[in-house]
Amino acid sequence: MSELNNDRYLRALLRQDVDTTPVWMMRQAGRYLPEYKATRAQAGDFMSLCRNAELACEVTLQPLRRYPLDAAILFSDILTVPDAMGLGLYFEQGEGPRFERPLRSMADVQALPVPDPEDELGYVMNAVRTIRRELKGQVPLIGFSGSPWTLATYMVEGGSSKAFTKIKQMMYAEPAALHLLLDKLADSVILYLNAQIRAGAQSVMVFDTWGGVLTPRDYLEFSLRYMHKIVDGLIREHDGRRVPVTLFTKNGGQWLEQIAATGCDAVGLDWTTDISDAKRRIGDKVALQGNMDPSLLYAAPARIREEVATILAGFGKGNGHVFNLGHGIHQDVDPEHAGVFVDAVHELSRPYHGG
Ligand code: CP3
DSSP states (O other), X not given: OOOOSOOHHHHHHTTXXXXXXXXXXXXXXXXXXXXXXXXXXXXXXXXXXXXXXXXXXXXXXXXXXXXXXXXXXXXXOTTHHHIIIIIOEEEETTTEEEESSOOOSHHXXXXXXXXXXXXXXXXXXXXXXXXXXXXXXXXXXXXXXXXXXXXXXXXXXXXXXXXXXXXXXXXXXXXXXXXXXXXXXXXXXXXXXXXHHHHTOSEEEEEETTGGGSOHHHIXXXXXXXXXXXXXXXXXXXXXXXXXEEEEETTOXXXXXXXXXXXXXXXXXXXXXXXXXXXXXXTTTSEEEEEEOGGGGGSOHHHHHHHHHHHHHHHOSSSOXXXXXXXXXXXXXXXXXXXXXXXXXXXXXXXXXXX
């Protein structure tokens, strides 16, 4: 078992004792940091940054140099998997992600390969190995993927979407095609996350950014079912340690019990759920990750600290809380405010632990 200097994050996910509540931020490596923008410019563009192990490692470590974060997250993107399936990912300046060859029909879905993670996605595994080496056991490394449903929305819509018109049309007109797609994606994600774990990821998180746009019935059938399949297929112990799995459905507050029942170790919460309610509902089964509104980082330091204190009091005493934002940090946030947030979690949470 390789040694970790700080394993609070892993311990909290397993609901074990910690001295202070661990904290990290979704999208902690990103455009709010001037040093990130400089490294991305050096790489040329976002995908070149993801494909260059040394530069991906550099941007992964940048937020850890500024703040005493309790975890690092692999610098990559959820859309690497559809790209490896042949859809041709590209980023237009200011437009977000796009695919050259979006899926339109059952025939397109049938022709999709399940990518070999050590081959088409070998650059991600190289980044994981490089980051682990450079972290030198400082904090654990989180690996991640998108949920099958969330990946499918981009693959069918051809990019970001507001109304999800095309994928919902497919859901009603050709449900068998969508189920085949989701099943292939679940198989691909299992291989991809297990390869990340073998390469050195010490915990993995599944981002279901768009599960919350489904009806309550459709969420269970088209999103949660395939995340459950992933949880069942993952390596849960590696290098002498449990590898915790976190599931995060944005806008998923109404399904917390069902998410917790998949056998995951932790459930991510966005800011629309009260953490004390979430703890009462599922806190005896899983750890909770979250859940400050990322917009709070626009507020003055005193207001940020007050919000951190409120969330800590909502969770109360006891183990099983990983502090985070309820979604990714916004790109126009003042980096100093992120520091206020991280320090407030460590300082204000001490009374809730020990004794
Ligand atoms: O958290 C981290 O620091 C690790 C890196 C990470 C990125 N994307 C880097 C990134 C992670 C975990 C993701 C996940 C991701 N990517 C999700 C799920 C989480 C979420 O935010 O809901 C989704 C839906 C995507 C797809 C994606 N990638 C979009 C919609 C965009 C454009 C967003 C924008 O604001 O322009 C990306 C690009 C992307 N991925 C960036 C970063 C830092 C910005 C690209 C840039 O530098 O120009």
